[in-house]
Amino acid sequence: MHLIITRTFPPDVGGMQNLMWGLARSLSKFFLIKVFADHTNGFEKFDNSVSFSIERVSGVKLFRKYRKSYLINEYLKQNNNVQCLIADHWKSLELIQTNKKKICLIHSKEINHPKDSRLNTKVLKVLNNVDHVIANSHFTKDLAINLGIEEHRILVINPGVDPVKEIPSKDLKKADEIFKGKKQRLITVSRYDKRKNHEKVIMAIRNLKEVYPDIVYICIGYGDEEENLKKLVIELKLEDQVKFLKDIPSNFKNALISKSNVFIMPSIIYKKSVEGFGIAYVEAAQYGIPSIGGKDGGASDAIIHEKTGLICDGNNLDDIYSSIDQIFKENKYFEYGKAAYENSKNFHWDKIIESYKRIL
Structure with missing residues (x-):
């Protein structure tokens, strides 16, 4: 089983939502997956329509990441069959305590903090301790290396798209x-x-x-x-x-x-x-x-x-x-x-x- 940890997921709309939805849906064709996602309006109908498990985390945004991390850490303790965690953002892994394989996606803006700044230090603490950092482009990979992320961890995998449907x-x-x-x-x-x-x-x-x-x-x-x-x-x-x-x-x-x-x-x-x-x-x-x-x-x-x-x-x-x-x-x-x-x-x-x- 693989866990996907994301702050952005449908039915909310946007580029990141589409990315994490495409990734989850595509992986679910080959692996057993479970998604931990933030609570959003209208999620019940969407979650009931998919073929994999989605656990929504609600609460005030300021405290939500702590609650989500607690739930994930508890889930990992109780489920030994989890092989890998895939996260949409370095903050999604910041409080996760596990020796399981970890993969984190990077997109550019969220890691673009001055070198040696407090935020840069926090980014590096997370990303230099995961197994793979997935950059969305070669530009993002170069940016990550310049900011101190270890090159051997970084792979470039571009975001995917679904084939378009006929327009009415x-x-x-x-x-x-x-x-x-x-x-x-x-x-x-x-x-x-x-x-x-x-x-x-x-x-x-x-x-x-x-x-x-x-x-x-x-x-x-x-x-x-x-x-x-x-x-x-x-x-x-x-x-x-x-x-x-x-x-x-x-x-x-x-x-x-x-x-x-x-x-x-x-x-x-x-x-x-x-x-x-x-x-x-x-x-x-x-x-x-x-x-x-x-x-x-x-x-x-x-x-x-x-x-x-x-x-x-x-x-x-x-x-x-x-x-x-x-x-x-x-x-x-x-x-x-x-x-x-x-x-x-x-x-x-x-x-x-x-x-x-x-x-x-």
């Missing part, structure tokens, strides 16, 4: 209406925060519209920067070129991606926040949509430069402009899109899970 025709028609009359179609699906770099894409659109009068940029998401971005669009008189959408159904979101030409998210490092991988690039690629990503972070694991998309310097407005121009000028997005679709198959969970099976 009504959603495709609705997406066509949004894009009507627009020939150059850019899209970003992400939180509105500084790291995602919507701001510089919008600034690039200001100049690109002179060359490509039929360009459009669709932004789907929510976040702290939403109002600032909307003000920027008004200031630059780009209301006809930049559209904001949020709280839309998943099928409609996927329809908009599939009807786009390019997924763009030239992420940057903002304070300690960095794009560890960028599963959104892979999700777009599944619809044959190439991406433009930033050189800072793990986008290079998801995008093969000048094959499935482009990697640019997200801090350089000219580089963002020229990357968009390059991919549209010779209709490169057709060629890149076909390659992106083929490459996306390498991220399907049935392939990714094989890397986990080899270390269990």
